[in-house]
Amino acid sequence: MYQDVILDHYKHPHGRGLRDGDAEVHHVNPTCGDEITLRVKYDGSRIADVSYEGQGCSISQASASVLNELLVGKELDEARRIQDVFLELMQSKGKIEPDDAMEETLEDAVAFAGVSKYPARVKCALLSWMAWKDATAQALGEDRDNAVRKTA
């Protein structure tokens, strides 16, 4: 499961650190104590930044790094599609052999295919993705609130 790509992201994480954002969430994986604080910043429907800080195992840390690399700059719709594919891969119990299309979508994240064989670790890999989803919901909810407030 420890593909070089994963170890690389673990040792040299992308976009780590907390920067300005529209929403912040804190997620914990209670079974192993992995923790992440994650902020999203939107520029309209474009993801301007995903910044994060956390502690945890290599899988959860590398996954956050991959997420940052993959999603920043993308349109929300596209990001959601990517997340769905990643989720599908992680829940495949090692039964999906990523094809070219999947590799194109997930880029470095295909390296997590091996992790999906380890149920105890799938949660680690998904921690940052769940945090991102949650933060996005908050940010967009707030945007809408803000929008309402502004137009009011």
Next chain:
Amino acid sequence: MYQDVILDHYKHPHGRGLRDGDAEVHHVNPTCGDEITLRVKYDGSRIADVSYEGQGCSISQASASVLNELLVGKELDEARRIQDVFLELMQSKGKIEPDDAMEETLEDAVAFAGVSKYPARVKCALLSWMAWKDATAQALGEDRDNAVRKTA
């Protein structure tokens, strides 16, 4: 376990029926619903009568009949000795092969040796004996009370 002696006592019980007594007890074997009402009558320290009424399996019924036959007319000390031997036999899990001395003490009651192999039935065999012990304690307790009252 169903020795002829046991079946005989079951079909033709000795001394069945409730007669006058110094004390009466009612005992139940909750696991199978065997019941007995038993009275003892003492003539000083001599057992004048053990009368009883009850419902239950052949073992519990035959055992009451044997008890009546064996104990009525005996001195209390002797009766207690007999009960101890019977108890020992019943708790032997089929491991005691009654010898002549035991046979002399227990008479027909040695026929219950086979029952001791069946833990579920030992309680049936002991029901009337426990009732007798209890009734005797009551009767003698009362006697003593009576004695105290008389001398007071």
Next chain:
Amino acid sequence: MTVAHQGLTGLLDTEAIRKDFPILDREIHDGKKLVYLDNAATSQSPRQVLDVLTEYYEKHNANVHRGVHVLAEEATALYEGARDKVAEFINAPSRDEVIFTKNASESLNLVANMLGWADEPYRVDHETEIVITEMEHHSNIVPWQLLSQRTGAKLKWFGLTDDGRLDLSNLNEVITEKTKIVSFVLVSNILGTHNPVEAIVRRAQEVGALVCIDASQAAPHMPLDVQALQADFVAFTGHKMCGPTGIGVLWGRQELLEDLPPFLGGGEMIETVSMNSSTYAPAPHKFEAGTPPIAGAIGLGAAVDYLNSIGMEKIARHEHALTEYAVQRLLEVPDLKIIGPVTAEDRGAAISFTLGDIHPHDVGQVLDEQGIAVRVGHHCARPVCLRYGIPATTRASFYLYSTPAEVDALVDGLEHVRNFFG
């Protein structure tokens, strides 16, 4: 020896099935073949289940959840796989509604305790009522008596008709607006009666009461569909359905399991613990404190596979044919009186009876001497004995491996009992 059973239809190929059950080859009392008619007390386990148990301990044994090593992953997959199997077996809408307990008794106590500690609208307290029936197993009586004593709730029950059925004539007086929970047995272990669920559930729903069904004698013998039952909780036990001892099931509706408080506290059932307070894992784990009966659950999963491989419909048909035959043959025995429905309609394969005034203990013992294993006593349903004014019954109960020849052996055995004590 009578051979009256030729031409019975709907029977299983018991010759093949019996080969799966090592214990059925056992001889007792110097060479007498075992005739095992005590299936309502506990069933036997096929080789297929025993092999799974042994393989678990020889290859995969580890504590479940949280492990990152191979054995822990395997044990967890097997344990949770058993949950999937059980969920499918009872047609549960979600696998997370299947809670593993140690037996049906724990399952029923779990329901009673959840309701005692629950918040409104579920809370059972001194202003509310609990409804059971007079034909319940002690395991579906005592937990409610305890709850009633501890909360002040009133315990009420449905009585029985003379022919061994629930008396529902006063349905609306027994289940009222005050009723919080109605708990009843689907198939009685002593009378064999298969109870009508719909009428009771409809009335319970009318007044907003929860419904708990004790399916201990149903799950082993017929297709069980918790959605069709429309109950809120369904309890049953592994050792009566070809599974190992020490494993039971409580199925509960997801929303309820989410809302209701935990019962036992400990490892596995928590989300996070500090000295001051804890939060709980989602169901089913919330209700599974401590290391679960891992091998037991996996064995139950194997038992479910085995039963499915035969087919629950077919098992039900087999037992129905056998019960019909047994009722008919038993009624031929002089002085024999069936306690419970004297028919095979709406009844399970447990038949209780008295034999003149020969005490059931004696009946059972003399049958045992002939190799025939039946149960005698009050079958943990003493109120039924009180209701019919008898101290005890003899009970013969059948399963998928039971044969008409065993019914014949029983009938012949009873003749012998009569002669012996006659």
Next chain:
Amino acid sequence: MTVAHQGLTGLLDTEAIRKDFPILDREIHDGKKLVYLDNAATSQSPRQVLDVLTEYYEKHNANVHRGVHVLAEEATALYEGARDKVAEFINAPSRDEVIFTKNASESLNLVANMLGWADEPYRVDHETEIVITEMEHHSNIVPWQLLSQRTGAKLKWFGLTDDGRLDLSNLNEVITEKTKIVSFVLVSNILGTHNPVEAIVRRAQEVGALVCIDASQAAPHMPLDVQALQADFVAFTGHKMCGPTGIGVLWGRQELLEDLPPFLGGGEMIETVSMNSSTYAPAPHKFEAGTPPIAGAIGLGAAVDYLNSIGMEKIARHEHALTEYAVQRLLEVPDLKIIGPVTAEDRGAAISFTLGDIHPHDVGQVLDEQGIAVRVGHHCARPVCLRYGIPATTRASFYLYSTPAEVDALVDGLEHVRNFFG
């Protein structure tokens, strides 16, 4: 590969012992020999136990108590025989003080619930206090938190010293006249600490509080004498002592078991039942509702026989020697920090540690790839992790079949982990 362990004394003949444990031959990850160092989570079962389980189901399986047929008598004799064995194993004054549960968690919940429903002088209510410690397993925390929430009793606890021992400096302030129950672990499953019983028991007796000891990590590893402990209750679990899953034990003092109310209601635990009220059987049956884990208890009896055949004193000596060696070897690993006593004195054979800032999940996973099974996480003792400011630990835990070579494999494995993430 290092061979530093020559000359260790007090070790068992593990070559012979390991032949009894089929799973120890298992190879994982393409031919790597299993190095099983997760014994504090669950132990493995020897052939001798597995054979007894299979033989039970193939020859004697029946429901216990009340049966008059041969199988029922045999099953009952085996089940009650297991109780005799366990009673002797812990030097219980009476066999009737041994209650079979499904696991240690149920045993501890049983105590908490008995005290919650008890009459005076045992009753825990809002004017009383419960005392535990900061090193308890969640199974000895959550039941008391629940009891505290439900009764209003105050929950207090002993803290920990920096070197992983109980801080008893405030013994008299923590245990006071208001204390009704003190419940603590004999040997910690995360720190390995073996706690001093006498001081705590003496203070508890002084104020008239009951004492409950969680011996889950002691019973498997050393002679256990409930009389010498002078506790009122002692809980442990079968699956950690070579027994099957799904069986636990609660030992309790006879007078208490007589006085305290039942917990779960159902079959087997009653004396007589009517719809209006029930009376209960004497202990231990009063506390064993429903069909017990029959095979589990019998398997535990076989495990006790097995442990006795090796000798608990010898097992303790073996583990002590191994622990001493392991502590010494582990301290050679750079960046490794033991969480718990850094000595083999007054400690069990479970050793928790951190390895630099490599997350325990990664440590465990990379060890697993080498065939080495350890546990990672908070080990159901999260307050200990909070206390020492760490998210989790890696834990290696030994048993009678563990060898110095396995310690060496662990140390080599940890070197590999360091290089891998270095």
